Amino acid sequence: MSPSSMTMKAVQLVSPNRPFALRAVSIPEPEAGEVRVRIAACGVCRTDLHIQDGLLDLGKRDFTVGHEIAGTVDACGAGVDQTWEGRKVVVYYYVGCGRCRYCRMGDDHLCPQPKAQPGFSSDGGYAEYITVPVKNCVPVPEHVDLAEAATMGCAGSTAVHAGRMAAIHPGDWVVINGTGGVGLALLQYARQAGGRVIAVGRGGARAQIALEMGAEHIIDVLETPDVASRVRELTGEGADAVFELLGTQAAMSSALNMLRRRGRMVMLGYTTDAFQSHPIDFIVREITLLGSVGSTLDDLYEAIELLARGVMRSPISEVLPLESFDTALMKTRQGGLDGRIVLSP
Ligand SMILES: [Zn+2]
Numbered sequence: 625m626s627p628s629s630m631t632m633k634a635v636q637l638v639s640p641n642r643p644f645a646l647r648a649v650s651i652p653e654p655e656a657g658e659v660r661v662r663i664a665a666c667g668v669c670r671t672d673l674h675i676q677d678g679l680l681d682l683g684k685r686d687f688t689v690g691h692e693i694a695g696t697v698d699a700c701g702a703g704v705d706q707t708w709e710g711r712k713v714v715v716y717y718y719v720g721c722g723r724c725r726y727c728r729m730g731d732d733h734l735c736p737q738p739k740a741q742p743g744f745s746s747d748g749g750y751a752e753y754i755t756v757p758v759k760n761c762v763p764v765p766e767h768v769d770l771a772e773a774a775t776m777g778c779a780g781s782t783a784v785h786a787g788r789m790a791a792i793h794p795g796d797w798v799v800i801n802g803t804g805g806v807g808l809a810l811l812q813y814a815r816q817a818g819g820r821v822i823a824v825g826r827g828g829a830r831a832q833i834a835l836e837m838g839a840e841h842i843i844d845v846l847e848t849p850d851v852a853s854r855v856r857e858l859t860g861e862g863a864d865a866v867f868e869l870l871g872t873q874a875a876m877s878s879a880l881n882m883l884r885r886r887g888r889m890v891m892l893g894y895t896t897d898a899f900q901s902h903p904i905d906f907i908v909r910e911i912t913l914l915g916s917v918g919s920t921l922d923d924l925y926e927a928i929e930l931l932a933r934g935v936m937r938s939p940i941s942e943v944l945p946l947e948s949f950d951t952a953l954m955k956t957r958q959g960g961l962d963g964r965i966v967l968s969p
């Protein structure tokens with residue numbers, strides 16, 4: 625029986641501030657230039673919680689959530705080379721307009737009028753199948769596990785993007801403020817770039833993993849009242865770069881205070897908190913503040929390359945069936961996991 629005559633399970637956003645709904649929807653057919661991917665794994669990202677909570681709302685409803693998508697190509701649309709069929713791939717989740725100044729430069733993640741954003745505003749990966757332009761499929765080598773590859777789709781590629789923005793040089797002191805999926809991936813990216821890493825987190829299993837991944841120092845926020853002073857103590861003057869993944873006012877202020885002169889602060893995390901500081905904090909130390917969102921297609925290629933070479937790895941806490949999405953989201957919200965939770969349809 626062809627999949628087109630059947631329906632599939634999909635977890636969808638009904639409206640913000642309501643639980644996601646498990647629905648039966650028709651299996652999509654690839655259009656010209658597209659492939660259909662039979663999904664093997666979809667990582668659970670904190671952004672999925674932001675979408676459920678309405679903190680991130682792109683205005684769309686009744687679409688399938690989930691954006692860390694990996695699987696196997698099972699059908700090709702018109703004009704797509706048939707050799708794609710059967711290939712393991714991870715999905716790049718921005719489909720830019722292809723014509724604006726950002727798309728022309730390969731910055732599809734900044735496209736003001738994207739055609740689709742799987743898992744954010746169009747059908748994503750908490751499902752059995754997805755159709756995407758073949759350009760959005762990054763091949764995954766046979767020896768690489770698809771659950772780990774899936775996490776490169778957001779956590780890994782986001783880390784590569786932010787890491788490249790911060791231009792880490794060998795010997796730079798790099799602080800990772802937050803040890804979630806992106807934090808641990810950033811830690812590994814910074815290490816392979818030659819950075820000396822200080823990981824800031826809440827201790828527990830994550831701290832142990834951070835040490836194993838090459839963090840030189842771990843700061844447990846529950847035991848360290850003034851993280852910024854501790855960083856200045858460990859580094860002599862302060863950090864060259866800090867990646868701020870928490871987005872609370874306290875964490876953001878602390879991040880700014882731990883930088884040395886000419887330090888770079890890269891913001892990735894957010895909550896409902898505003899960021900308040902005095903301009904002089906930036907002026908007299910010539911601080912650079914960078915925002916970083918998502919990744920380019922090339923960042924995802926790089927993340928898969930690093931994973932395939934064993935330079936980057938992605939601990940998986942648990943693989944749960946798609947139907948257990950509520951449990952997966954709840955556990956992600958609670959935090960303190962020893963790795964990513966991945967859903968498998
Ligand atoms: Zn564009």
Ligand SMILES: [Zn+2]
Pocket residue numbers: 669670671672691778779
């Ligand atoms: Zn994500």
